[in-house]
Amino acid sequence: GQSLEQPSEVTAVEGAIVQINCTYQTSGFYGLSWYQQHDGGAPTFLSYNALDGLEETGRFSSFLSRSDSYGYLLLQELQMKDSASYFCAVSDGQNFVFGPGTRLSVLP
Amino acid sequence: GAGVSQSPSNKVTEKGKDVELRCDPISGHTALYWYRQSLGQGLEFLIYFQGNSAPDKSGLPSDRFSAERTGGSVSTLTIQRTQQEDSAVYLCASIKDWGGAGELFFGEGSRLTVL
Numbered sequence: 001g002q003s004l005e006q007p008s009e010v011t012a013v014e015g016a017i018v019q020i021n022c023t024y025q026t027s028g029f030y031g032l033s034w035y036q037q038h039d040g041g042a043p044t045f046l047s048y049n050a051l052d053g054l055e056e057t058g059r060f061s062s063f064l065s066r067s068d069s070y071g072y073l074l075l076q077e078l079q080m081k082d083s084a085s086y087f088c089a090v091s092d093g094q095n096f097v098f099g100p101g102t103r104l105s106v107l108p
Numbered sequence: 109g110a111g112v113s114q115s116p117s118n119k120v121t122e123k124g125k126d127v128e129l130r131c132d133p134i135s136g137h138t139a140l141y142w143y144r145q146s147l148g149q150g151l152e153f154l155i156y157f158q159g160n161s162a163p164d165k166s167g168l169p170s171d172r173f174s175a176e177r178t179g180g181s182v183s184t185l186t187i188q189r190t191q192q193e194d195s196a197v198y199l200c201a202s203i204k205d206w207g208g209a210g211e212l213f214f215g216e217g218s219r220l221t222v223l
Contacts, residue, residue: 035212042199042214043151087150089212094164096141096201096212098151 002026004088004099011105012078020073020102022088030091032064032071037101038084046073046086078106110134112215114200120221121190129185129218131200140183141212142175143199151199157183190222 004024012018022032031050035043049055049064049071061074075082083106088099113132121127133140142154153167157177168174172190177183187194197217203210 033212042216043201043212044214045211048211089151094158095153095156097153098143100150 002090002092002097004090004097006086006088006099006102008100009103009105011107013107014078014080016078017074017076018078018104020075020086020088020104022071022073022099024069024071024088024090024099026069026090026092026097028092029066030093032062033089033091033096034060034062034073035087035089035098036084037087043087075104080106080108082106112200112202112213114198114215114218116218117216118219118221120223122223123192124189126186126188127190127220129187129198129220131183131185131215133181133183133200133202134204134213135181137202137204137213138180139203139205140177141201141203142183142185143201144196145199145217146196154185154198187220190220192222195220195222 006022031048033048034046036046037043047055047062049062052066054063059076064071085101085103087101089096115130138159140157143151145151155175156164172188175185197219199214199217201212201214203212
């Protein structure tokens with residue numbers, strides 16, 4: 001089986017940096033993805049890590065440690081529009097299994 | 109089309125009725141997924157189609173749920189004898205080539221309410 005864990009909620013102020021962690025237990029592993037979902041909207045892709053290390057895409061960065069079965073999403077220079085739910089997802093070679101999601105609230 | 113299209117966007121039905129939800133993936137995408145999302149919850153995998161291979165139905169919650177994909181394109185998710193616990197947003201996603209990497213493109217979802 002597969003299971004992923006994320007914090008349920010994170011709160012930060014505009015301009016700050018926030019890190020959302022994801023730990024996973026999977027029977028197969030190809031990579032870890034991150035998706036953003038605004039209320040009432042569709043999930044949208046943010047980043048993907050197949051190898052250990054940090055991937056940077058603008059204000060967002062994602063990190064993976066395969067030996068620790070752990071990854072995180074780092075959001076810098078937070079903006080109000082970043083308030084959303086963030087999901088990590090493990091791909092096992094065929095399927096994508098999603099974590100329970102972290103609701104990020106950005107305060108002015 | 110330019111993106112993944114789902115219909116209907118909203119469906120209200122009475123308990124015991126059958127419903128069909130449709131997904132039109134991005135043209136040329138070989139893999140198609142259905143997920144279910146209850147209010148404030150994560151995405152629950154339902155079923156996965158990859159090319160002409162047999163679908164992975166391991167996530168379907170009961171035999172009331174079924175899905176097909178015709179011609180390697182449009183997919184229909186059917187829920188028979190709906191129950192109140194089936195109320196959720198049903199999300200469809202497609203991906204161009206399955207190599208373990210890549211980006212899932214999601215539709216806006218079909219919100220199902222069973223009264």
